[in-house]
Amino acid sequence: MTVLTDKPKSPFYEQLLGKVDEQLLHLQDARGIYLLDKINERNMNYYIRNVVDKPWNNHLLLSVLVYTDKKADVRSISILIENLNPRFNNLFEVFQLNNITKFNVETHMYQYLKGLIYQEHSDNMRANLLQWYRSVSYNTKKWITSTLNNEQQSYFEQFLFQMPTYDSRDFSFTKSAKEQAQNTRKSETDVIVPLLPQIRAEGHFRWNQLNRLRQAYLKACEQAKTTNCELPLEFHYNEPERVGKRFYFRLWDKPSFVLNHQDQFPASSLKSAIKRTRAYSDENNNYFVEFVKAERIGDNEEVEGLWFMELFEFGLIGDWFKNISDDEIQQKRELLYSWGYGDDGYTQNPLPFASRHKGIITSSTFVSRNKDIAEGILFDVEPIYVAVTFGLLTLDILTTTGARLNELLQISYTKECLKSVKIDNKLHYSFYAIPKGRDEVESFYISDQTMKLIAKVIKLLKSHYDNEKIPNVKYYYSRKHLFTNPKPFIFQYHNKAFDNHAVYSCLRFLLHGLNFETQDGKVITVKTHLLRHAFATEAVQRQKLPIDIVAKILHQRDLGVTGYYSEPTPSQVAQSVSDLHDVISDYVDLDEAVLRNPEELEKEIEEYKEKVGVFNDVLGGACVTDHVCPIKMECVGCHAKIPQPEKKQELNDFIDWNKKSEEFYNSMGKKVEVKKLRSARKKARNELKEIELIEKYREEEKYEPHIQFDK
Known part of the structure; x- marks a missing residue:
């Protein structure tokens, strides 16, 4: 091989040196760009955490490099790794293998696919392994053959996964897994469709409730600052008549919490808290709350608090399984399973509220570390307010447009994306995004209510950044290669655009506790793609919209896929709900784009009036x-x-x-x-x-x- 004199610029390069084959780290594309520099951070982080020390590390890294060069979606590469790596862990453990050369796809994997080992694994898990393994084996070998010279081909063939002589036709689970997945999706859709209005309304009720808590929290902070009172400051307020509860809280800051729990902190922390220096200085200080109790108004009987309290009480926010005993892990795992989380089969420890995004749901390090010291439930208000605000916008858009997740994440605060036209003194809105499988933007019509929520998020972001402009950030989800230029994406926080984990956690947090059961008693939770299925099913089965019309609404080219999405369920009684508030008056430099081109607008209006x-x-x-x-x-x-x-x-x-x-x-x-x-x-x-x-x-x-x- 040629002596290497240059090296990749990837921040992961040094971490990988000495742990994986060095020639892999220096693989380049046709333009001489190091493939390692092109791998998405999310995929690389997973690899370093879970794969780098495994016997198959070189094989899987080569696959990731190849799929990155082929411009596969970040999400697709994640699914690839997350399907193969756990199964290799299983196979190497049960057969006691310690070297990739000892792995035989014709015996070891074949026994797994036949169900002779790990009989508790589902047909879907076996089908996914075979599908991804064959795909990776074929595409990696094809890339090496078509891209590299003979000398390189000879060297890198050692890192190819052996192609099996069998395929999906040799196993009964293939058809079974597909049918099982479709039946599961349809049974879950059957539960959700009749309840879409109530789910959407509950999302609004919960946002209102969290907004009231935030108002009370901010007033308490102002009271503490202006009166210079001693903390903790205890406060309470009554919820509306519909709720009928009174909530009690304490307001803390870091020094006051330490000084009121002196037996729980070292002398150095007490000294700093008294003098308000270092971690307890004014610039490093912050307020947080402790939920004390909830009472029923009228009889003072204790009742449940806000819907999310149990998540903090049982320590299920973020990466909850770290630094706890095996018994605690098992207890929390079973609790999450009982609520319907963890049915994807990818991990034993589901992380429904791990946003992996700074400032979303998870409290500060100080609060998270010391939450067990407090008598009540300790948490930061702002991260959960941010989460429910983004969660409500997600819920609204998915249930009124049927949009996909990556279409949602493309929404930006630009005149090219958000557009409005005024007809008969009324504004009508749409956003433009590139649907899956396309490379040009298409329109998604949205209601006044959706624009109201978008405006609410924009207001939140302007306050967060203390700026009238929303910063441009890099797109951070699948099909990243289509969005190379940073934009003021709506779904962002702390100068970073959301990915799927942030959106999932916001939606789950907003709707936590709204667990539903299928007819066979399986507990399910509301998911983004499930809402898309529900949207399509309602449109075709109850409203009798033709499939080709629904396909256009869903931005799908394959009518067969639309047909599957919209297959009938036992109950079709849901109806879309949307709140049509007046649009915030200071928002909408949107129709400036319209005013700049009146001739084009007039022509567009005439076309629409014909419909x-x-x-x-x-x-x-x-x-x-x-x-x-x-x-x-x-x-x-x-x-x-x-x-x-x-x-x-x-x-x-x-x-x-x-x-x-x-x-x-x-x-x-x-x-x-x-x-x-x-x-x-x-x-x-x-x-x-x-x-x-x-x-x-x-x-x-x-x-x-x-x-x-x-x-």
């Missing part, structure tokens, strides 16, 4: 589709319509008219028409129920708790 859709006023709400009406303008109950409380009377008038029409058709003996009318009346009443939920959480948004300080 029944997004710019039309409809009975009881607003239409948010730009396609020719798929249900012949039967707007009551349509999935493409967002109910509006302001149009509540229209629905009441429709029901009155409907009843009179039923009497008329009954007198004529038109039974079919009577059935149509009754069906429409039922849909109208469902919409009224949804509007009632919207009105309730709107009302609670305006509720300002009266904060009372106890000393």
Whole structure:
């Protein structure tokens, strides 16, 4: 091999030297760029934590390098590693192998795939292993053959995974795993679809509740600063009548907490806390709260606190399994399983609330380290407020557009992404993103409510950065190669864009405790892709939208995939709910883009006016589709319509008219028409129920708790 005189710039290079083959570290692409420099940080971190000391480390690193050069999604590479590495751990352990040369795919893996070992593993786990192993073996060998010279090929062939002589047709689990996955998804969808309005409403109720806590916390902080009172400062406030609870808290800062728990800290910490130096100086200090108790208003009976308290109480935030005993791990693992977490099969220790993002859910190091010292439940307010704010926006967009996660993460605060047009003195909104499998942006129509939530996130970010501008950050999720230029992405915090872990943890945190069971008793939790399935199922099965229309809404090219997404479930009774608040007045330099090009706008408006859709006023709400009406303008109950409380009377008038029409058709003996009318009346009443939920959480948004300080 050629003597190497240069080296990669990757921050991981030095960590890998001496642990993996050096020639692998110096592999280059066709332009002479080191492949190691192109590997995503997320994939590299996993490799160093879990693979670098394993017998198969060189083989798996070569695979990651090859897939990186082939511009595979970051998420795809993650799935590759996370499917192969755990199974190699299993195989090398059970067969007591200590060298990759002793591994025989024809015997060791074959026994696993036949179910002769690890019989508790699912068909899906075996199918995934075979699928990824064959894919990696084939693509890595093809890349070496087509990219490297003969000398390099001869050297790097030692790190190829042996291609098995068998394939999926030799095993019964392949069809079984596929059917099992589809049946699982459909049974979970069946649970979620009827409850979409309630889930969305509960998300709003919980954001309102957390916002009230934050208001109380900020007032307590201000009280402590202005009066220079001694901490802890105890305070309480009443929740709205619907909740009927009174919450009690203590406000702490770091020095006061140390001085009130002196027996728990070393003398050096006490000295620094008294003098307010080093870690306890003003610049390093911060406030946090301790939840003391909750009471029912009226009878002072103790009741449960906020919905997320048990997560902090049982220590399930972040990487909860570190630095605890095996017995504690088992107890916490079983608790998470009982709530429906950990059904992906990739790890024994599920991490549903590990955002892997600074400032999201996880409390500060001081609070996390000392949480067990407090009598009550200790946590930071801001990280969970940030999480539920992003979680609510995620829930809203996924359940009103059916968007994918990577489309959600592309939303940026730019005129190219967020657009509005004004028709009949009303603004209509959309965001533009590149769907999966495409390389050009497409439009996603959104409601006033979604814009309200986007504006709320923008306000949060401006406050966080103490700047009227949102910083440009690098895109951090799959298909990263399409987004090379940093942008002011909406889903960001602490100068870093979100990835899937941050979004998942925010959504799970917001909806924690809303656990549902399938008909066979399996506990499930709300997931991003499950919401997409629910959106498609509702649109096709209840609203009877043609599959090709739903495919366009979901931005799918394969109608077969759309058909699978929208297969019928036993119950189809859900209805979209969306809150249509007035758009925040100081937001929307969005229509500047419109004003700059009036001729183009006028032409676009005329095209839309030829359709029944997004710019039309409809009975009881607003239409948010730009396609020719798929249900012949039967707007009551349509999935493409967002109910509006302001149009509540229209629905009441429709029901009155409907009843009179039923009497008329009954007198004529038109039974079919009577059935149509009754069906429409039922849909109208469902919409009224949804509007009632919207009105309730709107009302609670305006509720300002009266904060009372106890000393």
